[in-house]
Amino acid sequence: MKYLDEFRNPEVAARLLEEIRRVITRPWAIMEVCGGQTHSIIRNGIDQLLPPEIELIHGPGCPVCVTPLEIIDKALAIAARPEVTFCSFGDMLRVPGSNSDLFQVKSSGGDVRIVYSPLDAVRLAQQRPDREVVFFGIGFETTAPANAMAVVQAERLGLTNFSMLVSHVLVPPAISAIMESPRNRVQAFLAAGHVCSVMGTWQYGPLVERYGVPIVVTGFEPLDILEGIRRAVTQLEAGRAELENAYPRAVRPEGNQPAQAVLEQVFEVTDRTWRGIGMIPQSGWRLRERYRRFDAEARFEVGHINTAESPLCRSGEVLQGLLKPNQCPAFGKQCTPRTPLGATMVSSEGACAAYYQYGRFIPAGDVEVAR
Numbered sequence: 001m002k003y004l005d006e007f008r009n010p011e012v013a014a015r016l017l018e019e020i021r022r023v024i025t026r027p028w029a030i031m032e033v034c035g036g037q038t039h040s041i042i043r044n045g046i047d048q049l050l051p052p053e054i055e056l057i058h059g060p061g062c063p064v065c066v067t068p069l070e071i072i073d074k075a076l077a078i079a080a081r082p083e084v085t086f087c088s089f090g091d092m093l094r095v096p097g098s099n100s101d102l103f104q105v106k107s108s109g110g111d112v113r114i115v116y117s118p119l120d121a122v123r124l125a126q127q128r129p130d131r132e133v134v135f136f137g138i139g140f141e142t143t144a145p146a147n148a149m150a151v152v153q154a155e156r157l158g159l160t161n162f163s164m165l166v167s168h169v170l171v172p173p174a175i176s177a178i179m180e181s182p183r184n185r186v187q188a189f190l191a192a193g194h195v196c197s198v199m200g201t202w203q204y205g206p207l208v209e210r211y212g213v214p215i216v217v218t219g220f221e222p223l224d225i226l227e228g229i230r231r232a233v234t235q236l237e238a239g240r241a242e243l244e245n246a247y248p249r250a251v252r253p254e255g256n257q258p259a260q261a262v263l264e265q266v267f268e269v270t271d272r273t274w275r276g277i278g279m280i281p282q283s284g285w286r287l288r289e290r291y292r293r294f295d296a297e298a299r300f301e302v303g304h305i306n307t308a309e310s311p312l313c314r315s316g317e318v319l320q321g322l323l324k325p326n327q328c329p330a331f332g333k334q335c336t337p338r339t340p341l342g343a344t345m346v347s348s349e350g351a352c353a354a355y356y357q358y359g360r361f362i363p364a365g366d367v368e369v370a371r
């Protein structure tokens with residue numbers, strides 16, 4: 001297949017669904033790790049077309065959703081400073097901190113700007129030596145290489161007014177945490193194709209062996225997802241646990257090695273707290289000592305900030321696959337995209353936002369779906 005519409009071909013989708021129905025004999029719970037996959041599943045109604053034996057559990061792979069509240073509050077404190085120009089991707093502006101969000105800081109006179117690349121923030125720092133320019137560097141292995149490049153570029157240019165608030169998280173430790181949770185129900189994973197296009201698949205083999213769980217690297221189009229599910233179910237039914245790459249047009253086993261080299265140069269692995277989930281050991285990146293002078297947390301001394309989540313929001317359970325968004329009592333009532341209580345309703349990759357956007361107001365168990 002060469003063109004995008006070929007990955008949405010309804011006849012091929014019907015054949016894949018038929019194959020899944022043919023092999024399945026019992027219930028299975030499969031987690032799609034990435035929020036982009038969750039949106040594709042809900043937008044295309046894939047969850048409603050699958051046999052009832054398959055439960056798709058929505059994973060924690062949304063960078064905006066898992067950025068810890070404490071980091072959001074630190075971002076708000078830094079952005080409110082008069083000497084700071086705070087640069088962020090647009091998704092982060094409405095993410096609620098304990099008492100406010102970046103939009104409110106902006107409307108109160110803070111210099112908060114939406115950028116489309118971390119290099120835009122570096123350029124701004126070059127143009128405005130009178131300002132402290134801070135970039136909000138969040139996300140998984142997909143966004144981290146560009147952020148690492150921005151730090152390298154800032155060093156090359158000798159900038160002293162550029163820094164980054166870093167909150168990067170890593171997928172493999174999250175898979176370990178899910179598998180080691182006493183409440184875990186996941187029996188197979190659809191791994192995020194774009195993460196693997198950067199990092200390769202070599203980190204996933206040890207997880208398959210340690211936990212005896214099938215992992216299928218999967219893309220984002222409807223046929224990619226159905227093929228990932230078909231392969232996962234086939235393995236589960238055969239009692240196999242293997243690593244399979246169902247996204248070979250983008251993912252090679254070794255990944256993007258120049259990107260991995262710049263990540264290794266700039267970042268080191270650290271413990272990281274995930275919003276709604278808690279601390280996962282060795283699950284994030286921070287700047288290495290050599291680049292620590294670009295660390296906004298140290299530069300602006302925002303270490304002592306107390307945080308408080310909304311008592312109504314149950315996004316931690318949503319992010320761990322323990323609750324579907326439309327099972328949250330606040331869903332579509334106190335919590336909407338205009339009045340979000342949690343990051344999973346704000347983010348364009350958030351599971352709550354997907355359910356709201358595509359009208360899933362009734363829990364799936366209560367709906368009669370024609371098959």
Ligand code: SF4
Pocket residue numbers: 312313314315316318325328329330331332335336340341342343344345346352
């Ligand atoms: S619907 Fe809103 S309140 Fe409920 S879990 Fe999602 S973000 Fe939190």
